[in-house]
Amino acid sequence: MEPTGVERDGRRPSTAIIPDMDSSTVGPDSEQDVETGLDNRDTNADEKDPNVVDWDGPNDQENPMNWTDKKKWxxxxxxxxxxxxxPLGSSMFAPGIPRxxxxxxxxxxTVATFLVSVYILGFAFGPLLIAPLSEVLGRRPLYVYGNILFVIFSVGAALANSIGMLFAFRLLMGLAGSVPxxxxxxxxxxxMPVEKRGRAMSAWALGPLLGPCVGPIAGGYLIEAVGWRWVYWLLCIMGGALIPVSFFFLRETFAPVxxxxxxRRLRKETNNPSLRSKLAGRLSPKDQFKLAIIRPMKLLVLTPIVTLxxxxxxxTYGILYLLITTFSFVYTEQYGFSEGNSGLTYLPAGLGMMFGVIVFGxxxxxxxxxxxAKGIKHRPEVRIAPVLTLPSGIVLPIGLFIYGWTANFGVHWxxxxxGVLIFxxxxxxxxxxxxxYLLDAYPRYAASVTAAMTVxxxxxxxxxxxxxLEMYDALGLGWxxxxxxxxxxxxxxxxxVFxxxxxxxxxxxNPKL
Incomplete structure (x- = not known):
């Protein structure tokens, strides 16, 4: 009998190495691997089954957790x-709205405001489809094809000949752009292991927040020089440059895929069609997708931690966008900034976010x-310790008070x-x-938790x-x-509280997901 893929090295199949399934994160939610569709199986039975394919030991280089730092980064x-x-597409063209x-x-x-907001609606609804697809198809195909669609829809926005056409393509850009x-x-x-995840998250998390703030800085000067359509041509160029980069250098990271x-490779090599993955679920891909597509909303509705x-x-993110809507009239009408210089008013928000990323990461x-190092078992709650969240929570209203009342009384710009930088x-x-915190608390729900938050x-x-704008008209900038x-x-x-x-x-x- 020809040896199976797990026998050919003379080793018994090792325990499946699922990212973050260490003793620090295994808790009450560990009964079912909901991200992969893996049901409550008899692990011992799987280990004894020669047809079950697992990683080749705890140091298998095919396992993304064991990749070199260079490959990971x-x-x-x-x-x-x-x-x-x-996210640059969300507000980079904001200074050109009057044009x-x-x-x-x-x-x-309302139309002026919705021109910005419709893109964010794409960010809201895209994750409901993208998260479950990533659990069936893997991460890489969505990055590659999502970026291609983003470029195509950017071309459509650049060529828009009506306000309705611009609305439609901005919505589609948001849907495709929500993938990363x-x-x-x-x-x-x-x-990444849990002790290195913070710095990696800090690099990734800059985009969703810096985009709306840094985009208008370049957009203001670009629109003043060559018109608003070039905002979308620039996005096409940047997105287009990423197409070959993502195709050739981006690697799949989802362990079940x-x-x-x-x-599949071992089935061909061994002529053994009975081989199956250690991480394979009992559900078909279609049923996995059906289960996964409702998971973000179930997390959002049935899990108080995720909900609150x-x-x-x-x-707080909505408040940021409320502030952004005031910049165009506060700094141009009240402080006399030009259309190009008005983009610079978004710089303090970007600087504040960079400071927050560096410090908290x-x-x-x-x-x-x-x-x-002290041998203390990791608790996800460490991520929201009062020494971190209390100062963050307190400076939010402080920044709002400073911005609102100083702008209200025309204090130097x-x-x-x-105030915006502090906020x-x-x-x-x-x-x-x-x-x-949510990634550590629900490590196997990573895509679904992020989708719930993003929605x-x-x-x-x-x-x-x-x-x-109506609120500010009624109450003024101060109140x-x-x-x-x-x-x-x-x-x-x-x-x-958490x-x-x-x-x-x-x-x-602990909802059944």
Whole structure:
């Protein structure tokens, strides 16, 4: 009898190495591998079955967790660039909205705001399809083909000859562009052990937040020089350059898909059609997809930790977009900035976020590493320790108060910008801590958890600004931003409660997914 793939090296099949399935993350939710569709199996029976294909020991280089640092960081760098490019489309053209309204004979302020928001609606609904597809097809195909579609839809937006056509292509750009934002954190969880995940997440997390802030800086000057359509041509160029890079250098990281490829190869080599993957589920791909497509919403609705943490991030993200809607009239009408210079008003938000990423990315990893050095079992709640989340939560309203009242009374333009910088640093701290916490708490739900967060965050980011200008008209900049600051103050206890009771809550609310 010809030896099977798992026997040919003279070794028994080893225990499956699923990313982050170490003793620190195995908890009440470990009964079913919901990301891969792996049901409650008899692990011992699988280990004794010669037809079950697993990694070739704990150091198998085919396992993404064992890749070299160079290979891991190459993948993460490509993902990070993708995650910066696609959010640029959300607001890079914002300084040119007045020109667009004149060109298409529009006067409605709601239309002006929705031109920005419709892109974010694509970010809201895209993850509901992308997350489950990534659990069936793997990560790489979605990155590659999502980027190709993003370029095609950018061409459509650049050639738009009506406001409706521009709306449609911006929505499609958002749908295609949501791929790296939805599954990027899942790819990082596939690659990185828990003590190194923070710095990798910091590189990836810059895109969704920096894009809306840095984009208008370049967009303001570009639109002033050559017109708003060149914003989309520039996105086509950047996205197009990533097509060959992603095709040749980006690698698949999802363990079940990689192990399934190994099974197919071994079936040909051994002529043994009975071989099957250790990580294969009992469900067909079609049934896995059906199960996975409702998983993000089930997490969002049935899991209090995901619900409230996602709500915290979503509200703060929505407030950011509310602030962005005020920049164009505050700095151009009140402080006399030109159309080109108005893009620079987004720079403080970007600087604040970069500061938050650098600080919190290092702090969270250091806290995890310190506990591991002391032999303390890792708890996901370390990611939302009060020493991290309390300062982040407090500076959010402080930044809003400074921005609102100094702009209201016409204080020198640098002061409201400092307020925005402070707010943005706090926002990055909140989002970063929450994202890492949910990945650690539900490691096998990585794509679904991120999709749940992205849906809620993007919906509020898209819808809140629609009523933002009316709120500021009614309350003024001072009291309007004070109202937002009081909302941010009310949210501060959420991570503190989960830091104290999170482990107990995770055990109690464990929906069957």
């Amino acid at each position: 190459l993948n993460i760098c490509i993902l990070s660039i993708m995650t910066i490019v696609t 667009i309204l004149v060109e298409f004979h529009e006067t409605s302020s 934002i939805t599954i990027g954190s899942g790819s990082i969880a596939d690659l 990689l192990l399934e490829k190994k099974v 943490m996602a709500l915290y991030v979503a509200i 290092q702090l969270t990893d250091k806290m995890v590493s310190r506990n591991q 640098i002061v409201p910008m400092i 943005s640093a706090g926002l990055m701290g909140v989002m970063f801590c929450v994202q890492n 809620l965050r993007s919906l509020l980011g898209a819808l809140l600004p629609l009523g933002g 309007g931003n004070s109202l937002l600051a009081f909302v941010a103050l009310a949210l501060i206890p959420i991570p503190l 830091y104290k009771f999170g482990e107990r809550i995770r055990g109690k609310f």
